[in-house]
Amino acid sequence: MATPADALLGWYDRHRRTLPWRAPPGAPGGGRPDPYRVWLSEIMLQQTTVATVGPRYRRFLERFPTVGALAAAPEAEVMEEWAGLGYYARARNLHACAKAVAAAGGFPHTVAGLLALPGIGRYTAAAVAAIAFDQPAVPTDGNVERVVARLHAVEAPLPGARPRLDALAQRFLADPAMRARPGDFAQALFDLGATICTPRNPACALCPWREGCAGHRLGIAATLPRKAPKAARPLRHGAHFLLLDGAGRAVLRRRPPEGLLGGMLEIPGTPWREAPWGEAEALAAAPFPGVPGDAWRLLPGVARHGFTHLEVEMRLYAAALPGLDAPPGTELRPVAEARAALPTAMRRLLALADAAGLG
DNA sequence: AACACGGGGCC
DNA sequence: GGCCCAGTGTT
Numbered sequence: 233m234a235t236p237a238d239a240l241l242g243w244y245d246r247h248r249r250t251l252p253w254r255a256p257p258g259a260p261g262g263g264r265p266d267p268y269r270v271w272l273s274e275i276m277l278q279q280t281t282v283a284t285v286g287p288r289y290r291r292f293l294e295r296f297p298t299v300g301a302l303a304a305a306p307e308a309e310v311m312e313e314w315a316g317l318g319y320y321a322r323a324r325n326l327h328a329c330a331k332a333v334a335a336a337g338g339f340p341h342t343v344a345g346l347l348a349l350p351g352i353g354r355y356t357a358a359a360v361a362a363i364a365f366d367q368p369a370v371p372t373d374g375n376v377e378r379v380v381a382r383l384h385a386v387e388a389p390l391p392g393a394r395p396r397l398d399a400l401a402q403r404f405l406a407d408p409a410m411r412a413r414p415g416d417f418a419q420a421l422f423d424l425g426a427t428i429c430t431p432r433n434p435a436c437a438l439c440p441w442r443e444g445c446a447g448h449r450l451g452i453a454a455t456l457p458r459k460a461p462k463a464a465r466p467l468r469h470g471a472h473f474l475l476l477d478g479a480g481r482a483v484l485r486r487r488p489p490e491g492l493l494g495g496m497l498e499i500p501g502t503p504w505r506e507a508p509w510g511e512a513e514a515l516a517a518a519p520f521p522g523v524p525g526d527a528w529r530l531l532p533g534v535a536r537h538g539f540t541h542l543e544v545e546m547r548l549y550a551a552a553l554p555g556l557d558a559p560p561g562t563e564l565r566p567v568a569e570a571r572a573a574l575p576t577a578m579r580r581l582l583a584l585a586d587a588a589g590l591g
Numbered sequence: 592a593a594c595a596c597g598g599g600g601c602c
Numbered sequence: 603g604g605c606c607c608a609g610t611g612t613t
Contacts, residue, residue: 277608284599284607318597321610353610373608391592422608431606432602459605463594492596540596576598594613602605 236441237409237417243440244420249427251282252289254419267339267364268299274356274363275326279319282426288317302327303334308486311495312573320575324495325351341365354398363415368405371418372398375425381457382429382447389458397457429453465538470546471514472501472581475523476590478554481564484574485519492539496575499582500562504544514549520559527551531588535580544577548584 248254253273255265272292276285292313296302302310307327314323328350333339339360340346346357359371370376377390377397384400386393404410410417428435436448447453475483484497500519502509509517515525528549535546558564565573571582 274608279596279607279609280598281600281607316598318599319609321596325610351610355609359608371608374606375608418608426608462605494596538598540598541594592613595611596609598607600606602603 235407235409236444237404237407239440240420240424241409241413241416244416244423247423247427248419249282249423252286264366265364267360269293270364271299271329271339271352271356271360272326274359275322275351276317278322278356280317284317299330299339300334302330307495311497315496315573316576316579318576320494320496322351324489339364342367343369359418361414362418366414368411368414369418370401370404370410370421372401373422375422375429376401378431378457379421379425379429379441382434382453383441383445385446385450385452386456387452387458389460391460393457463541465541465543466506468504468506468542468544469508470501470504470544471509471517472499472546472548473518473520473528474499474548474550474581474585474590475520475556476550476552476567477556477564478552480566480568482567482570483520483556483558483562484565484570485562493575493577497563497565497570497573497578499548499574499578501546504542504546508545509547514547518549520551522559523551523553527553531584531590533584533587535577535584537577537580539577546577546581548581550585550588550590 253269273285273289276289295313296305310327311320311323314320329352332349341361343357343361346352346360347354355371355373358369361367362369362371377394380386380397380400381393386397388396404417428439432454434454436442436453439445442448445453447456483500485500487493487496487498489495502514502517511530515528518528528551531548531550535548537544571579574582
């Protein structure tokens with residue numbers, strides 16, 4: 233008898249997406265992909281779109297082709313390669329996880345074993361176990377939550393409904409067709425959510441599960457899943473100080489390993505606070521006490537950047553001290569190279585310098 | 592259970 | 603300008 237998983241896998245075999253981390257059908261290895269590549273793609277894809285990840289995944293793999301190569305690399309190089317991707321704890325945990333896996337001689341094959349590694353939570357453990365090792369596991373991501381919420385017409389809002397939706401998703405474990413192809417089933421669920429059961433304007437007419445979908449039957453599929461309203465993001469203000477050495481190099485500082493932009497390089501600045509910084513107090517708070525106040529020039533413009541839970545407006549002061557040495561706790565980097573290594577908020581500041589002709 | 596944690600793409 | 607994305611770790 234044809235089960236729901238049969239129907240979905242049949243659809244997947246005809247309509248699956250071609251993705252850089254996905255072995256083409258009939259590829260060598262029996263379609264069983266390299267666990268390192270599966271794991272890397274899953275970490276990159278956390279809260280990050282397929283379109284964004286594609287080129288970054290290829291570039292990362294070229295620089296760190298194996299888990300051993302990644303484990304042996306200095307942390308600063310890993311952070312630099314991750315610059316611009318966001319959620320930098322992922323990069324720190326990725327590196328720690330690579331070291332653990334390299335020391336153990338390979339990835340664990342089970343959900344429980346994977347769950348014990350840094351940066352691997354419920355979702356990623358299930359995804360890697362299913363896709364790389366064909367273990368019966370259902371990874372519940374945003375796609376799966378949406379599909380299941382519609383399938384069962386769950387009207388309770390996220391995030392409260394998350395455990396309920398995950399429990400409904402785990403029911404697929406009882407479907408023998410799913411157990412025959414766990415990795416394909418997980419990816420079929422992703423593809424269904426990404427191409428048919430989309431957040432807006434779902435293409436229900438093309439859906440292999442249309443018949444059994446309660447949300448579709450009730451005419452509310454497109455409105456699910458419901459979401460709780462989000463809190464407003466407070467606005468903060470900062471002043472940053474671009475110190476140049478007259479030879480195209482800038483003074484950068486590494487942020488503390490935890491917290492916002494943890495472990496990333498930055499253009500040194502004041503704390504980000506509620507009130508805007510006046511010029512006099514900004515100069516008094518400059519993180520370069522050795523540089524005389526009248527050496528700084530306030531550049532025109534404001535760099536605005538939104539984080540997950542706050543928004544920041546930054547002003548940029550610049551000074552050039554030919555022949556300077558990097559103050560303790562900082563490093564001197566060519567501006568062009570620094571741009572690539574900096575998180576996006578700092579790149580926006582650099583854009584102010586470009587506009588002022590300091591690039 | 593609630594919150595901290597980035598950034599790009601798309602409407 | 604708001605929403606969404608192959609979530610995790612901490613409190």
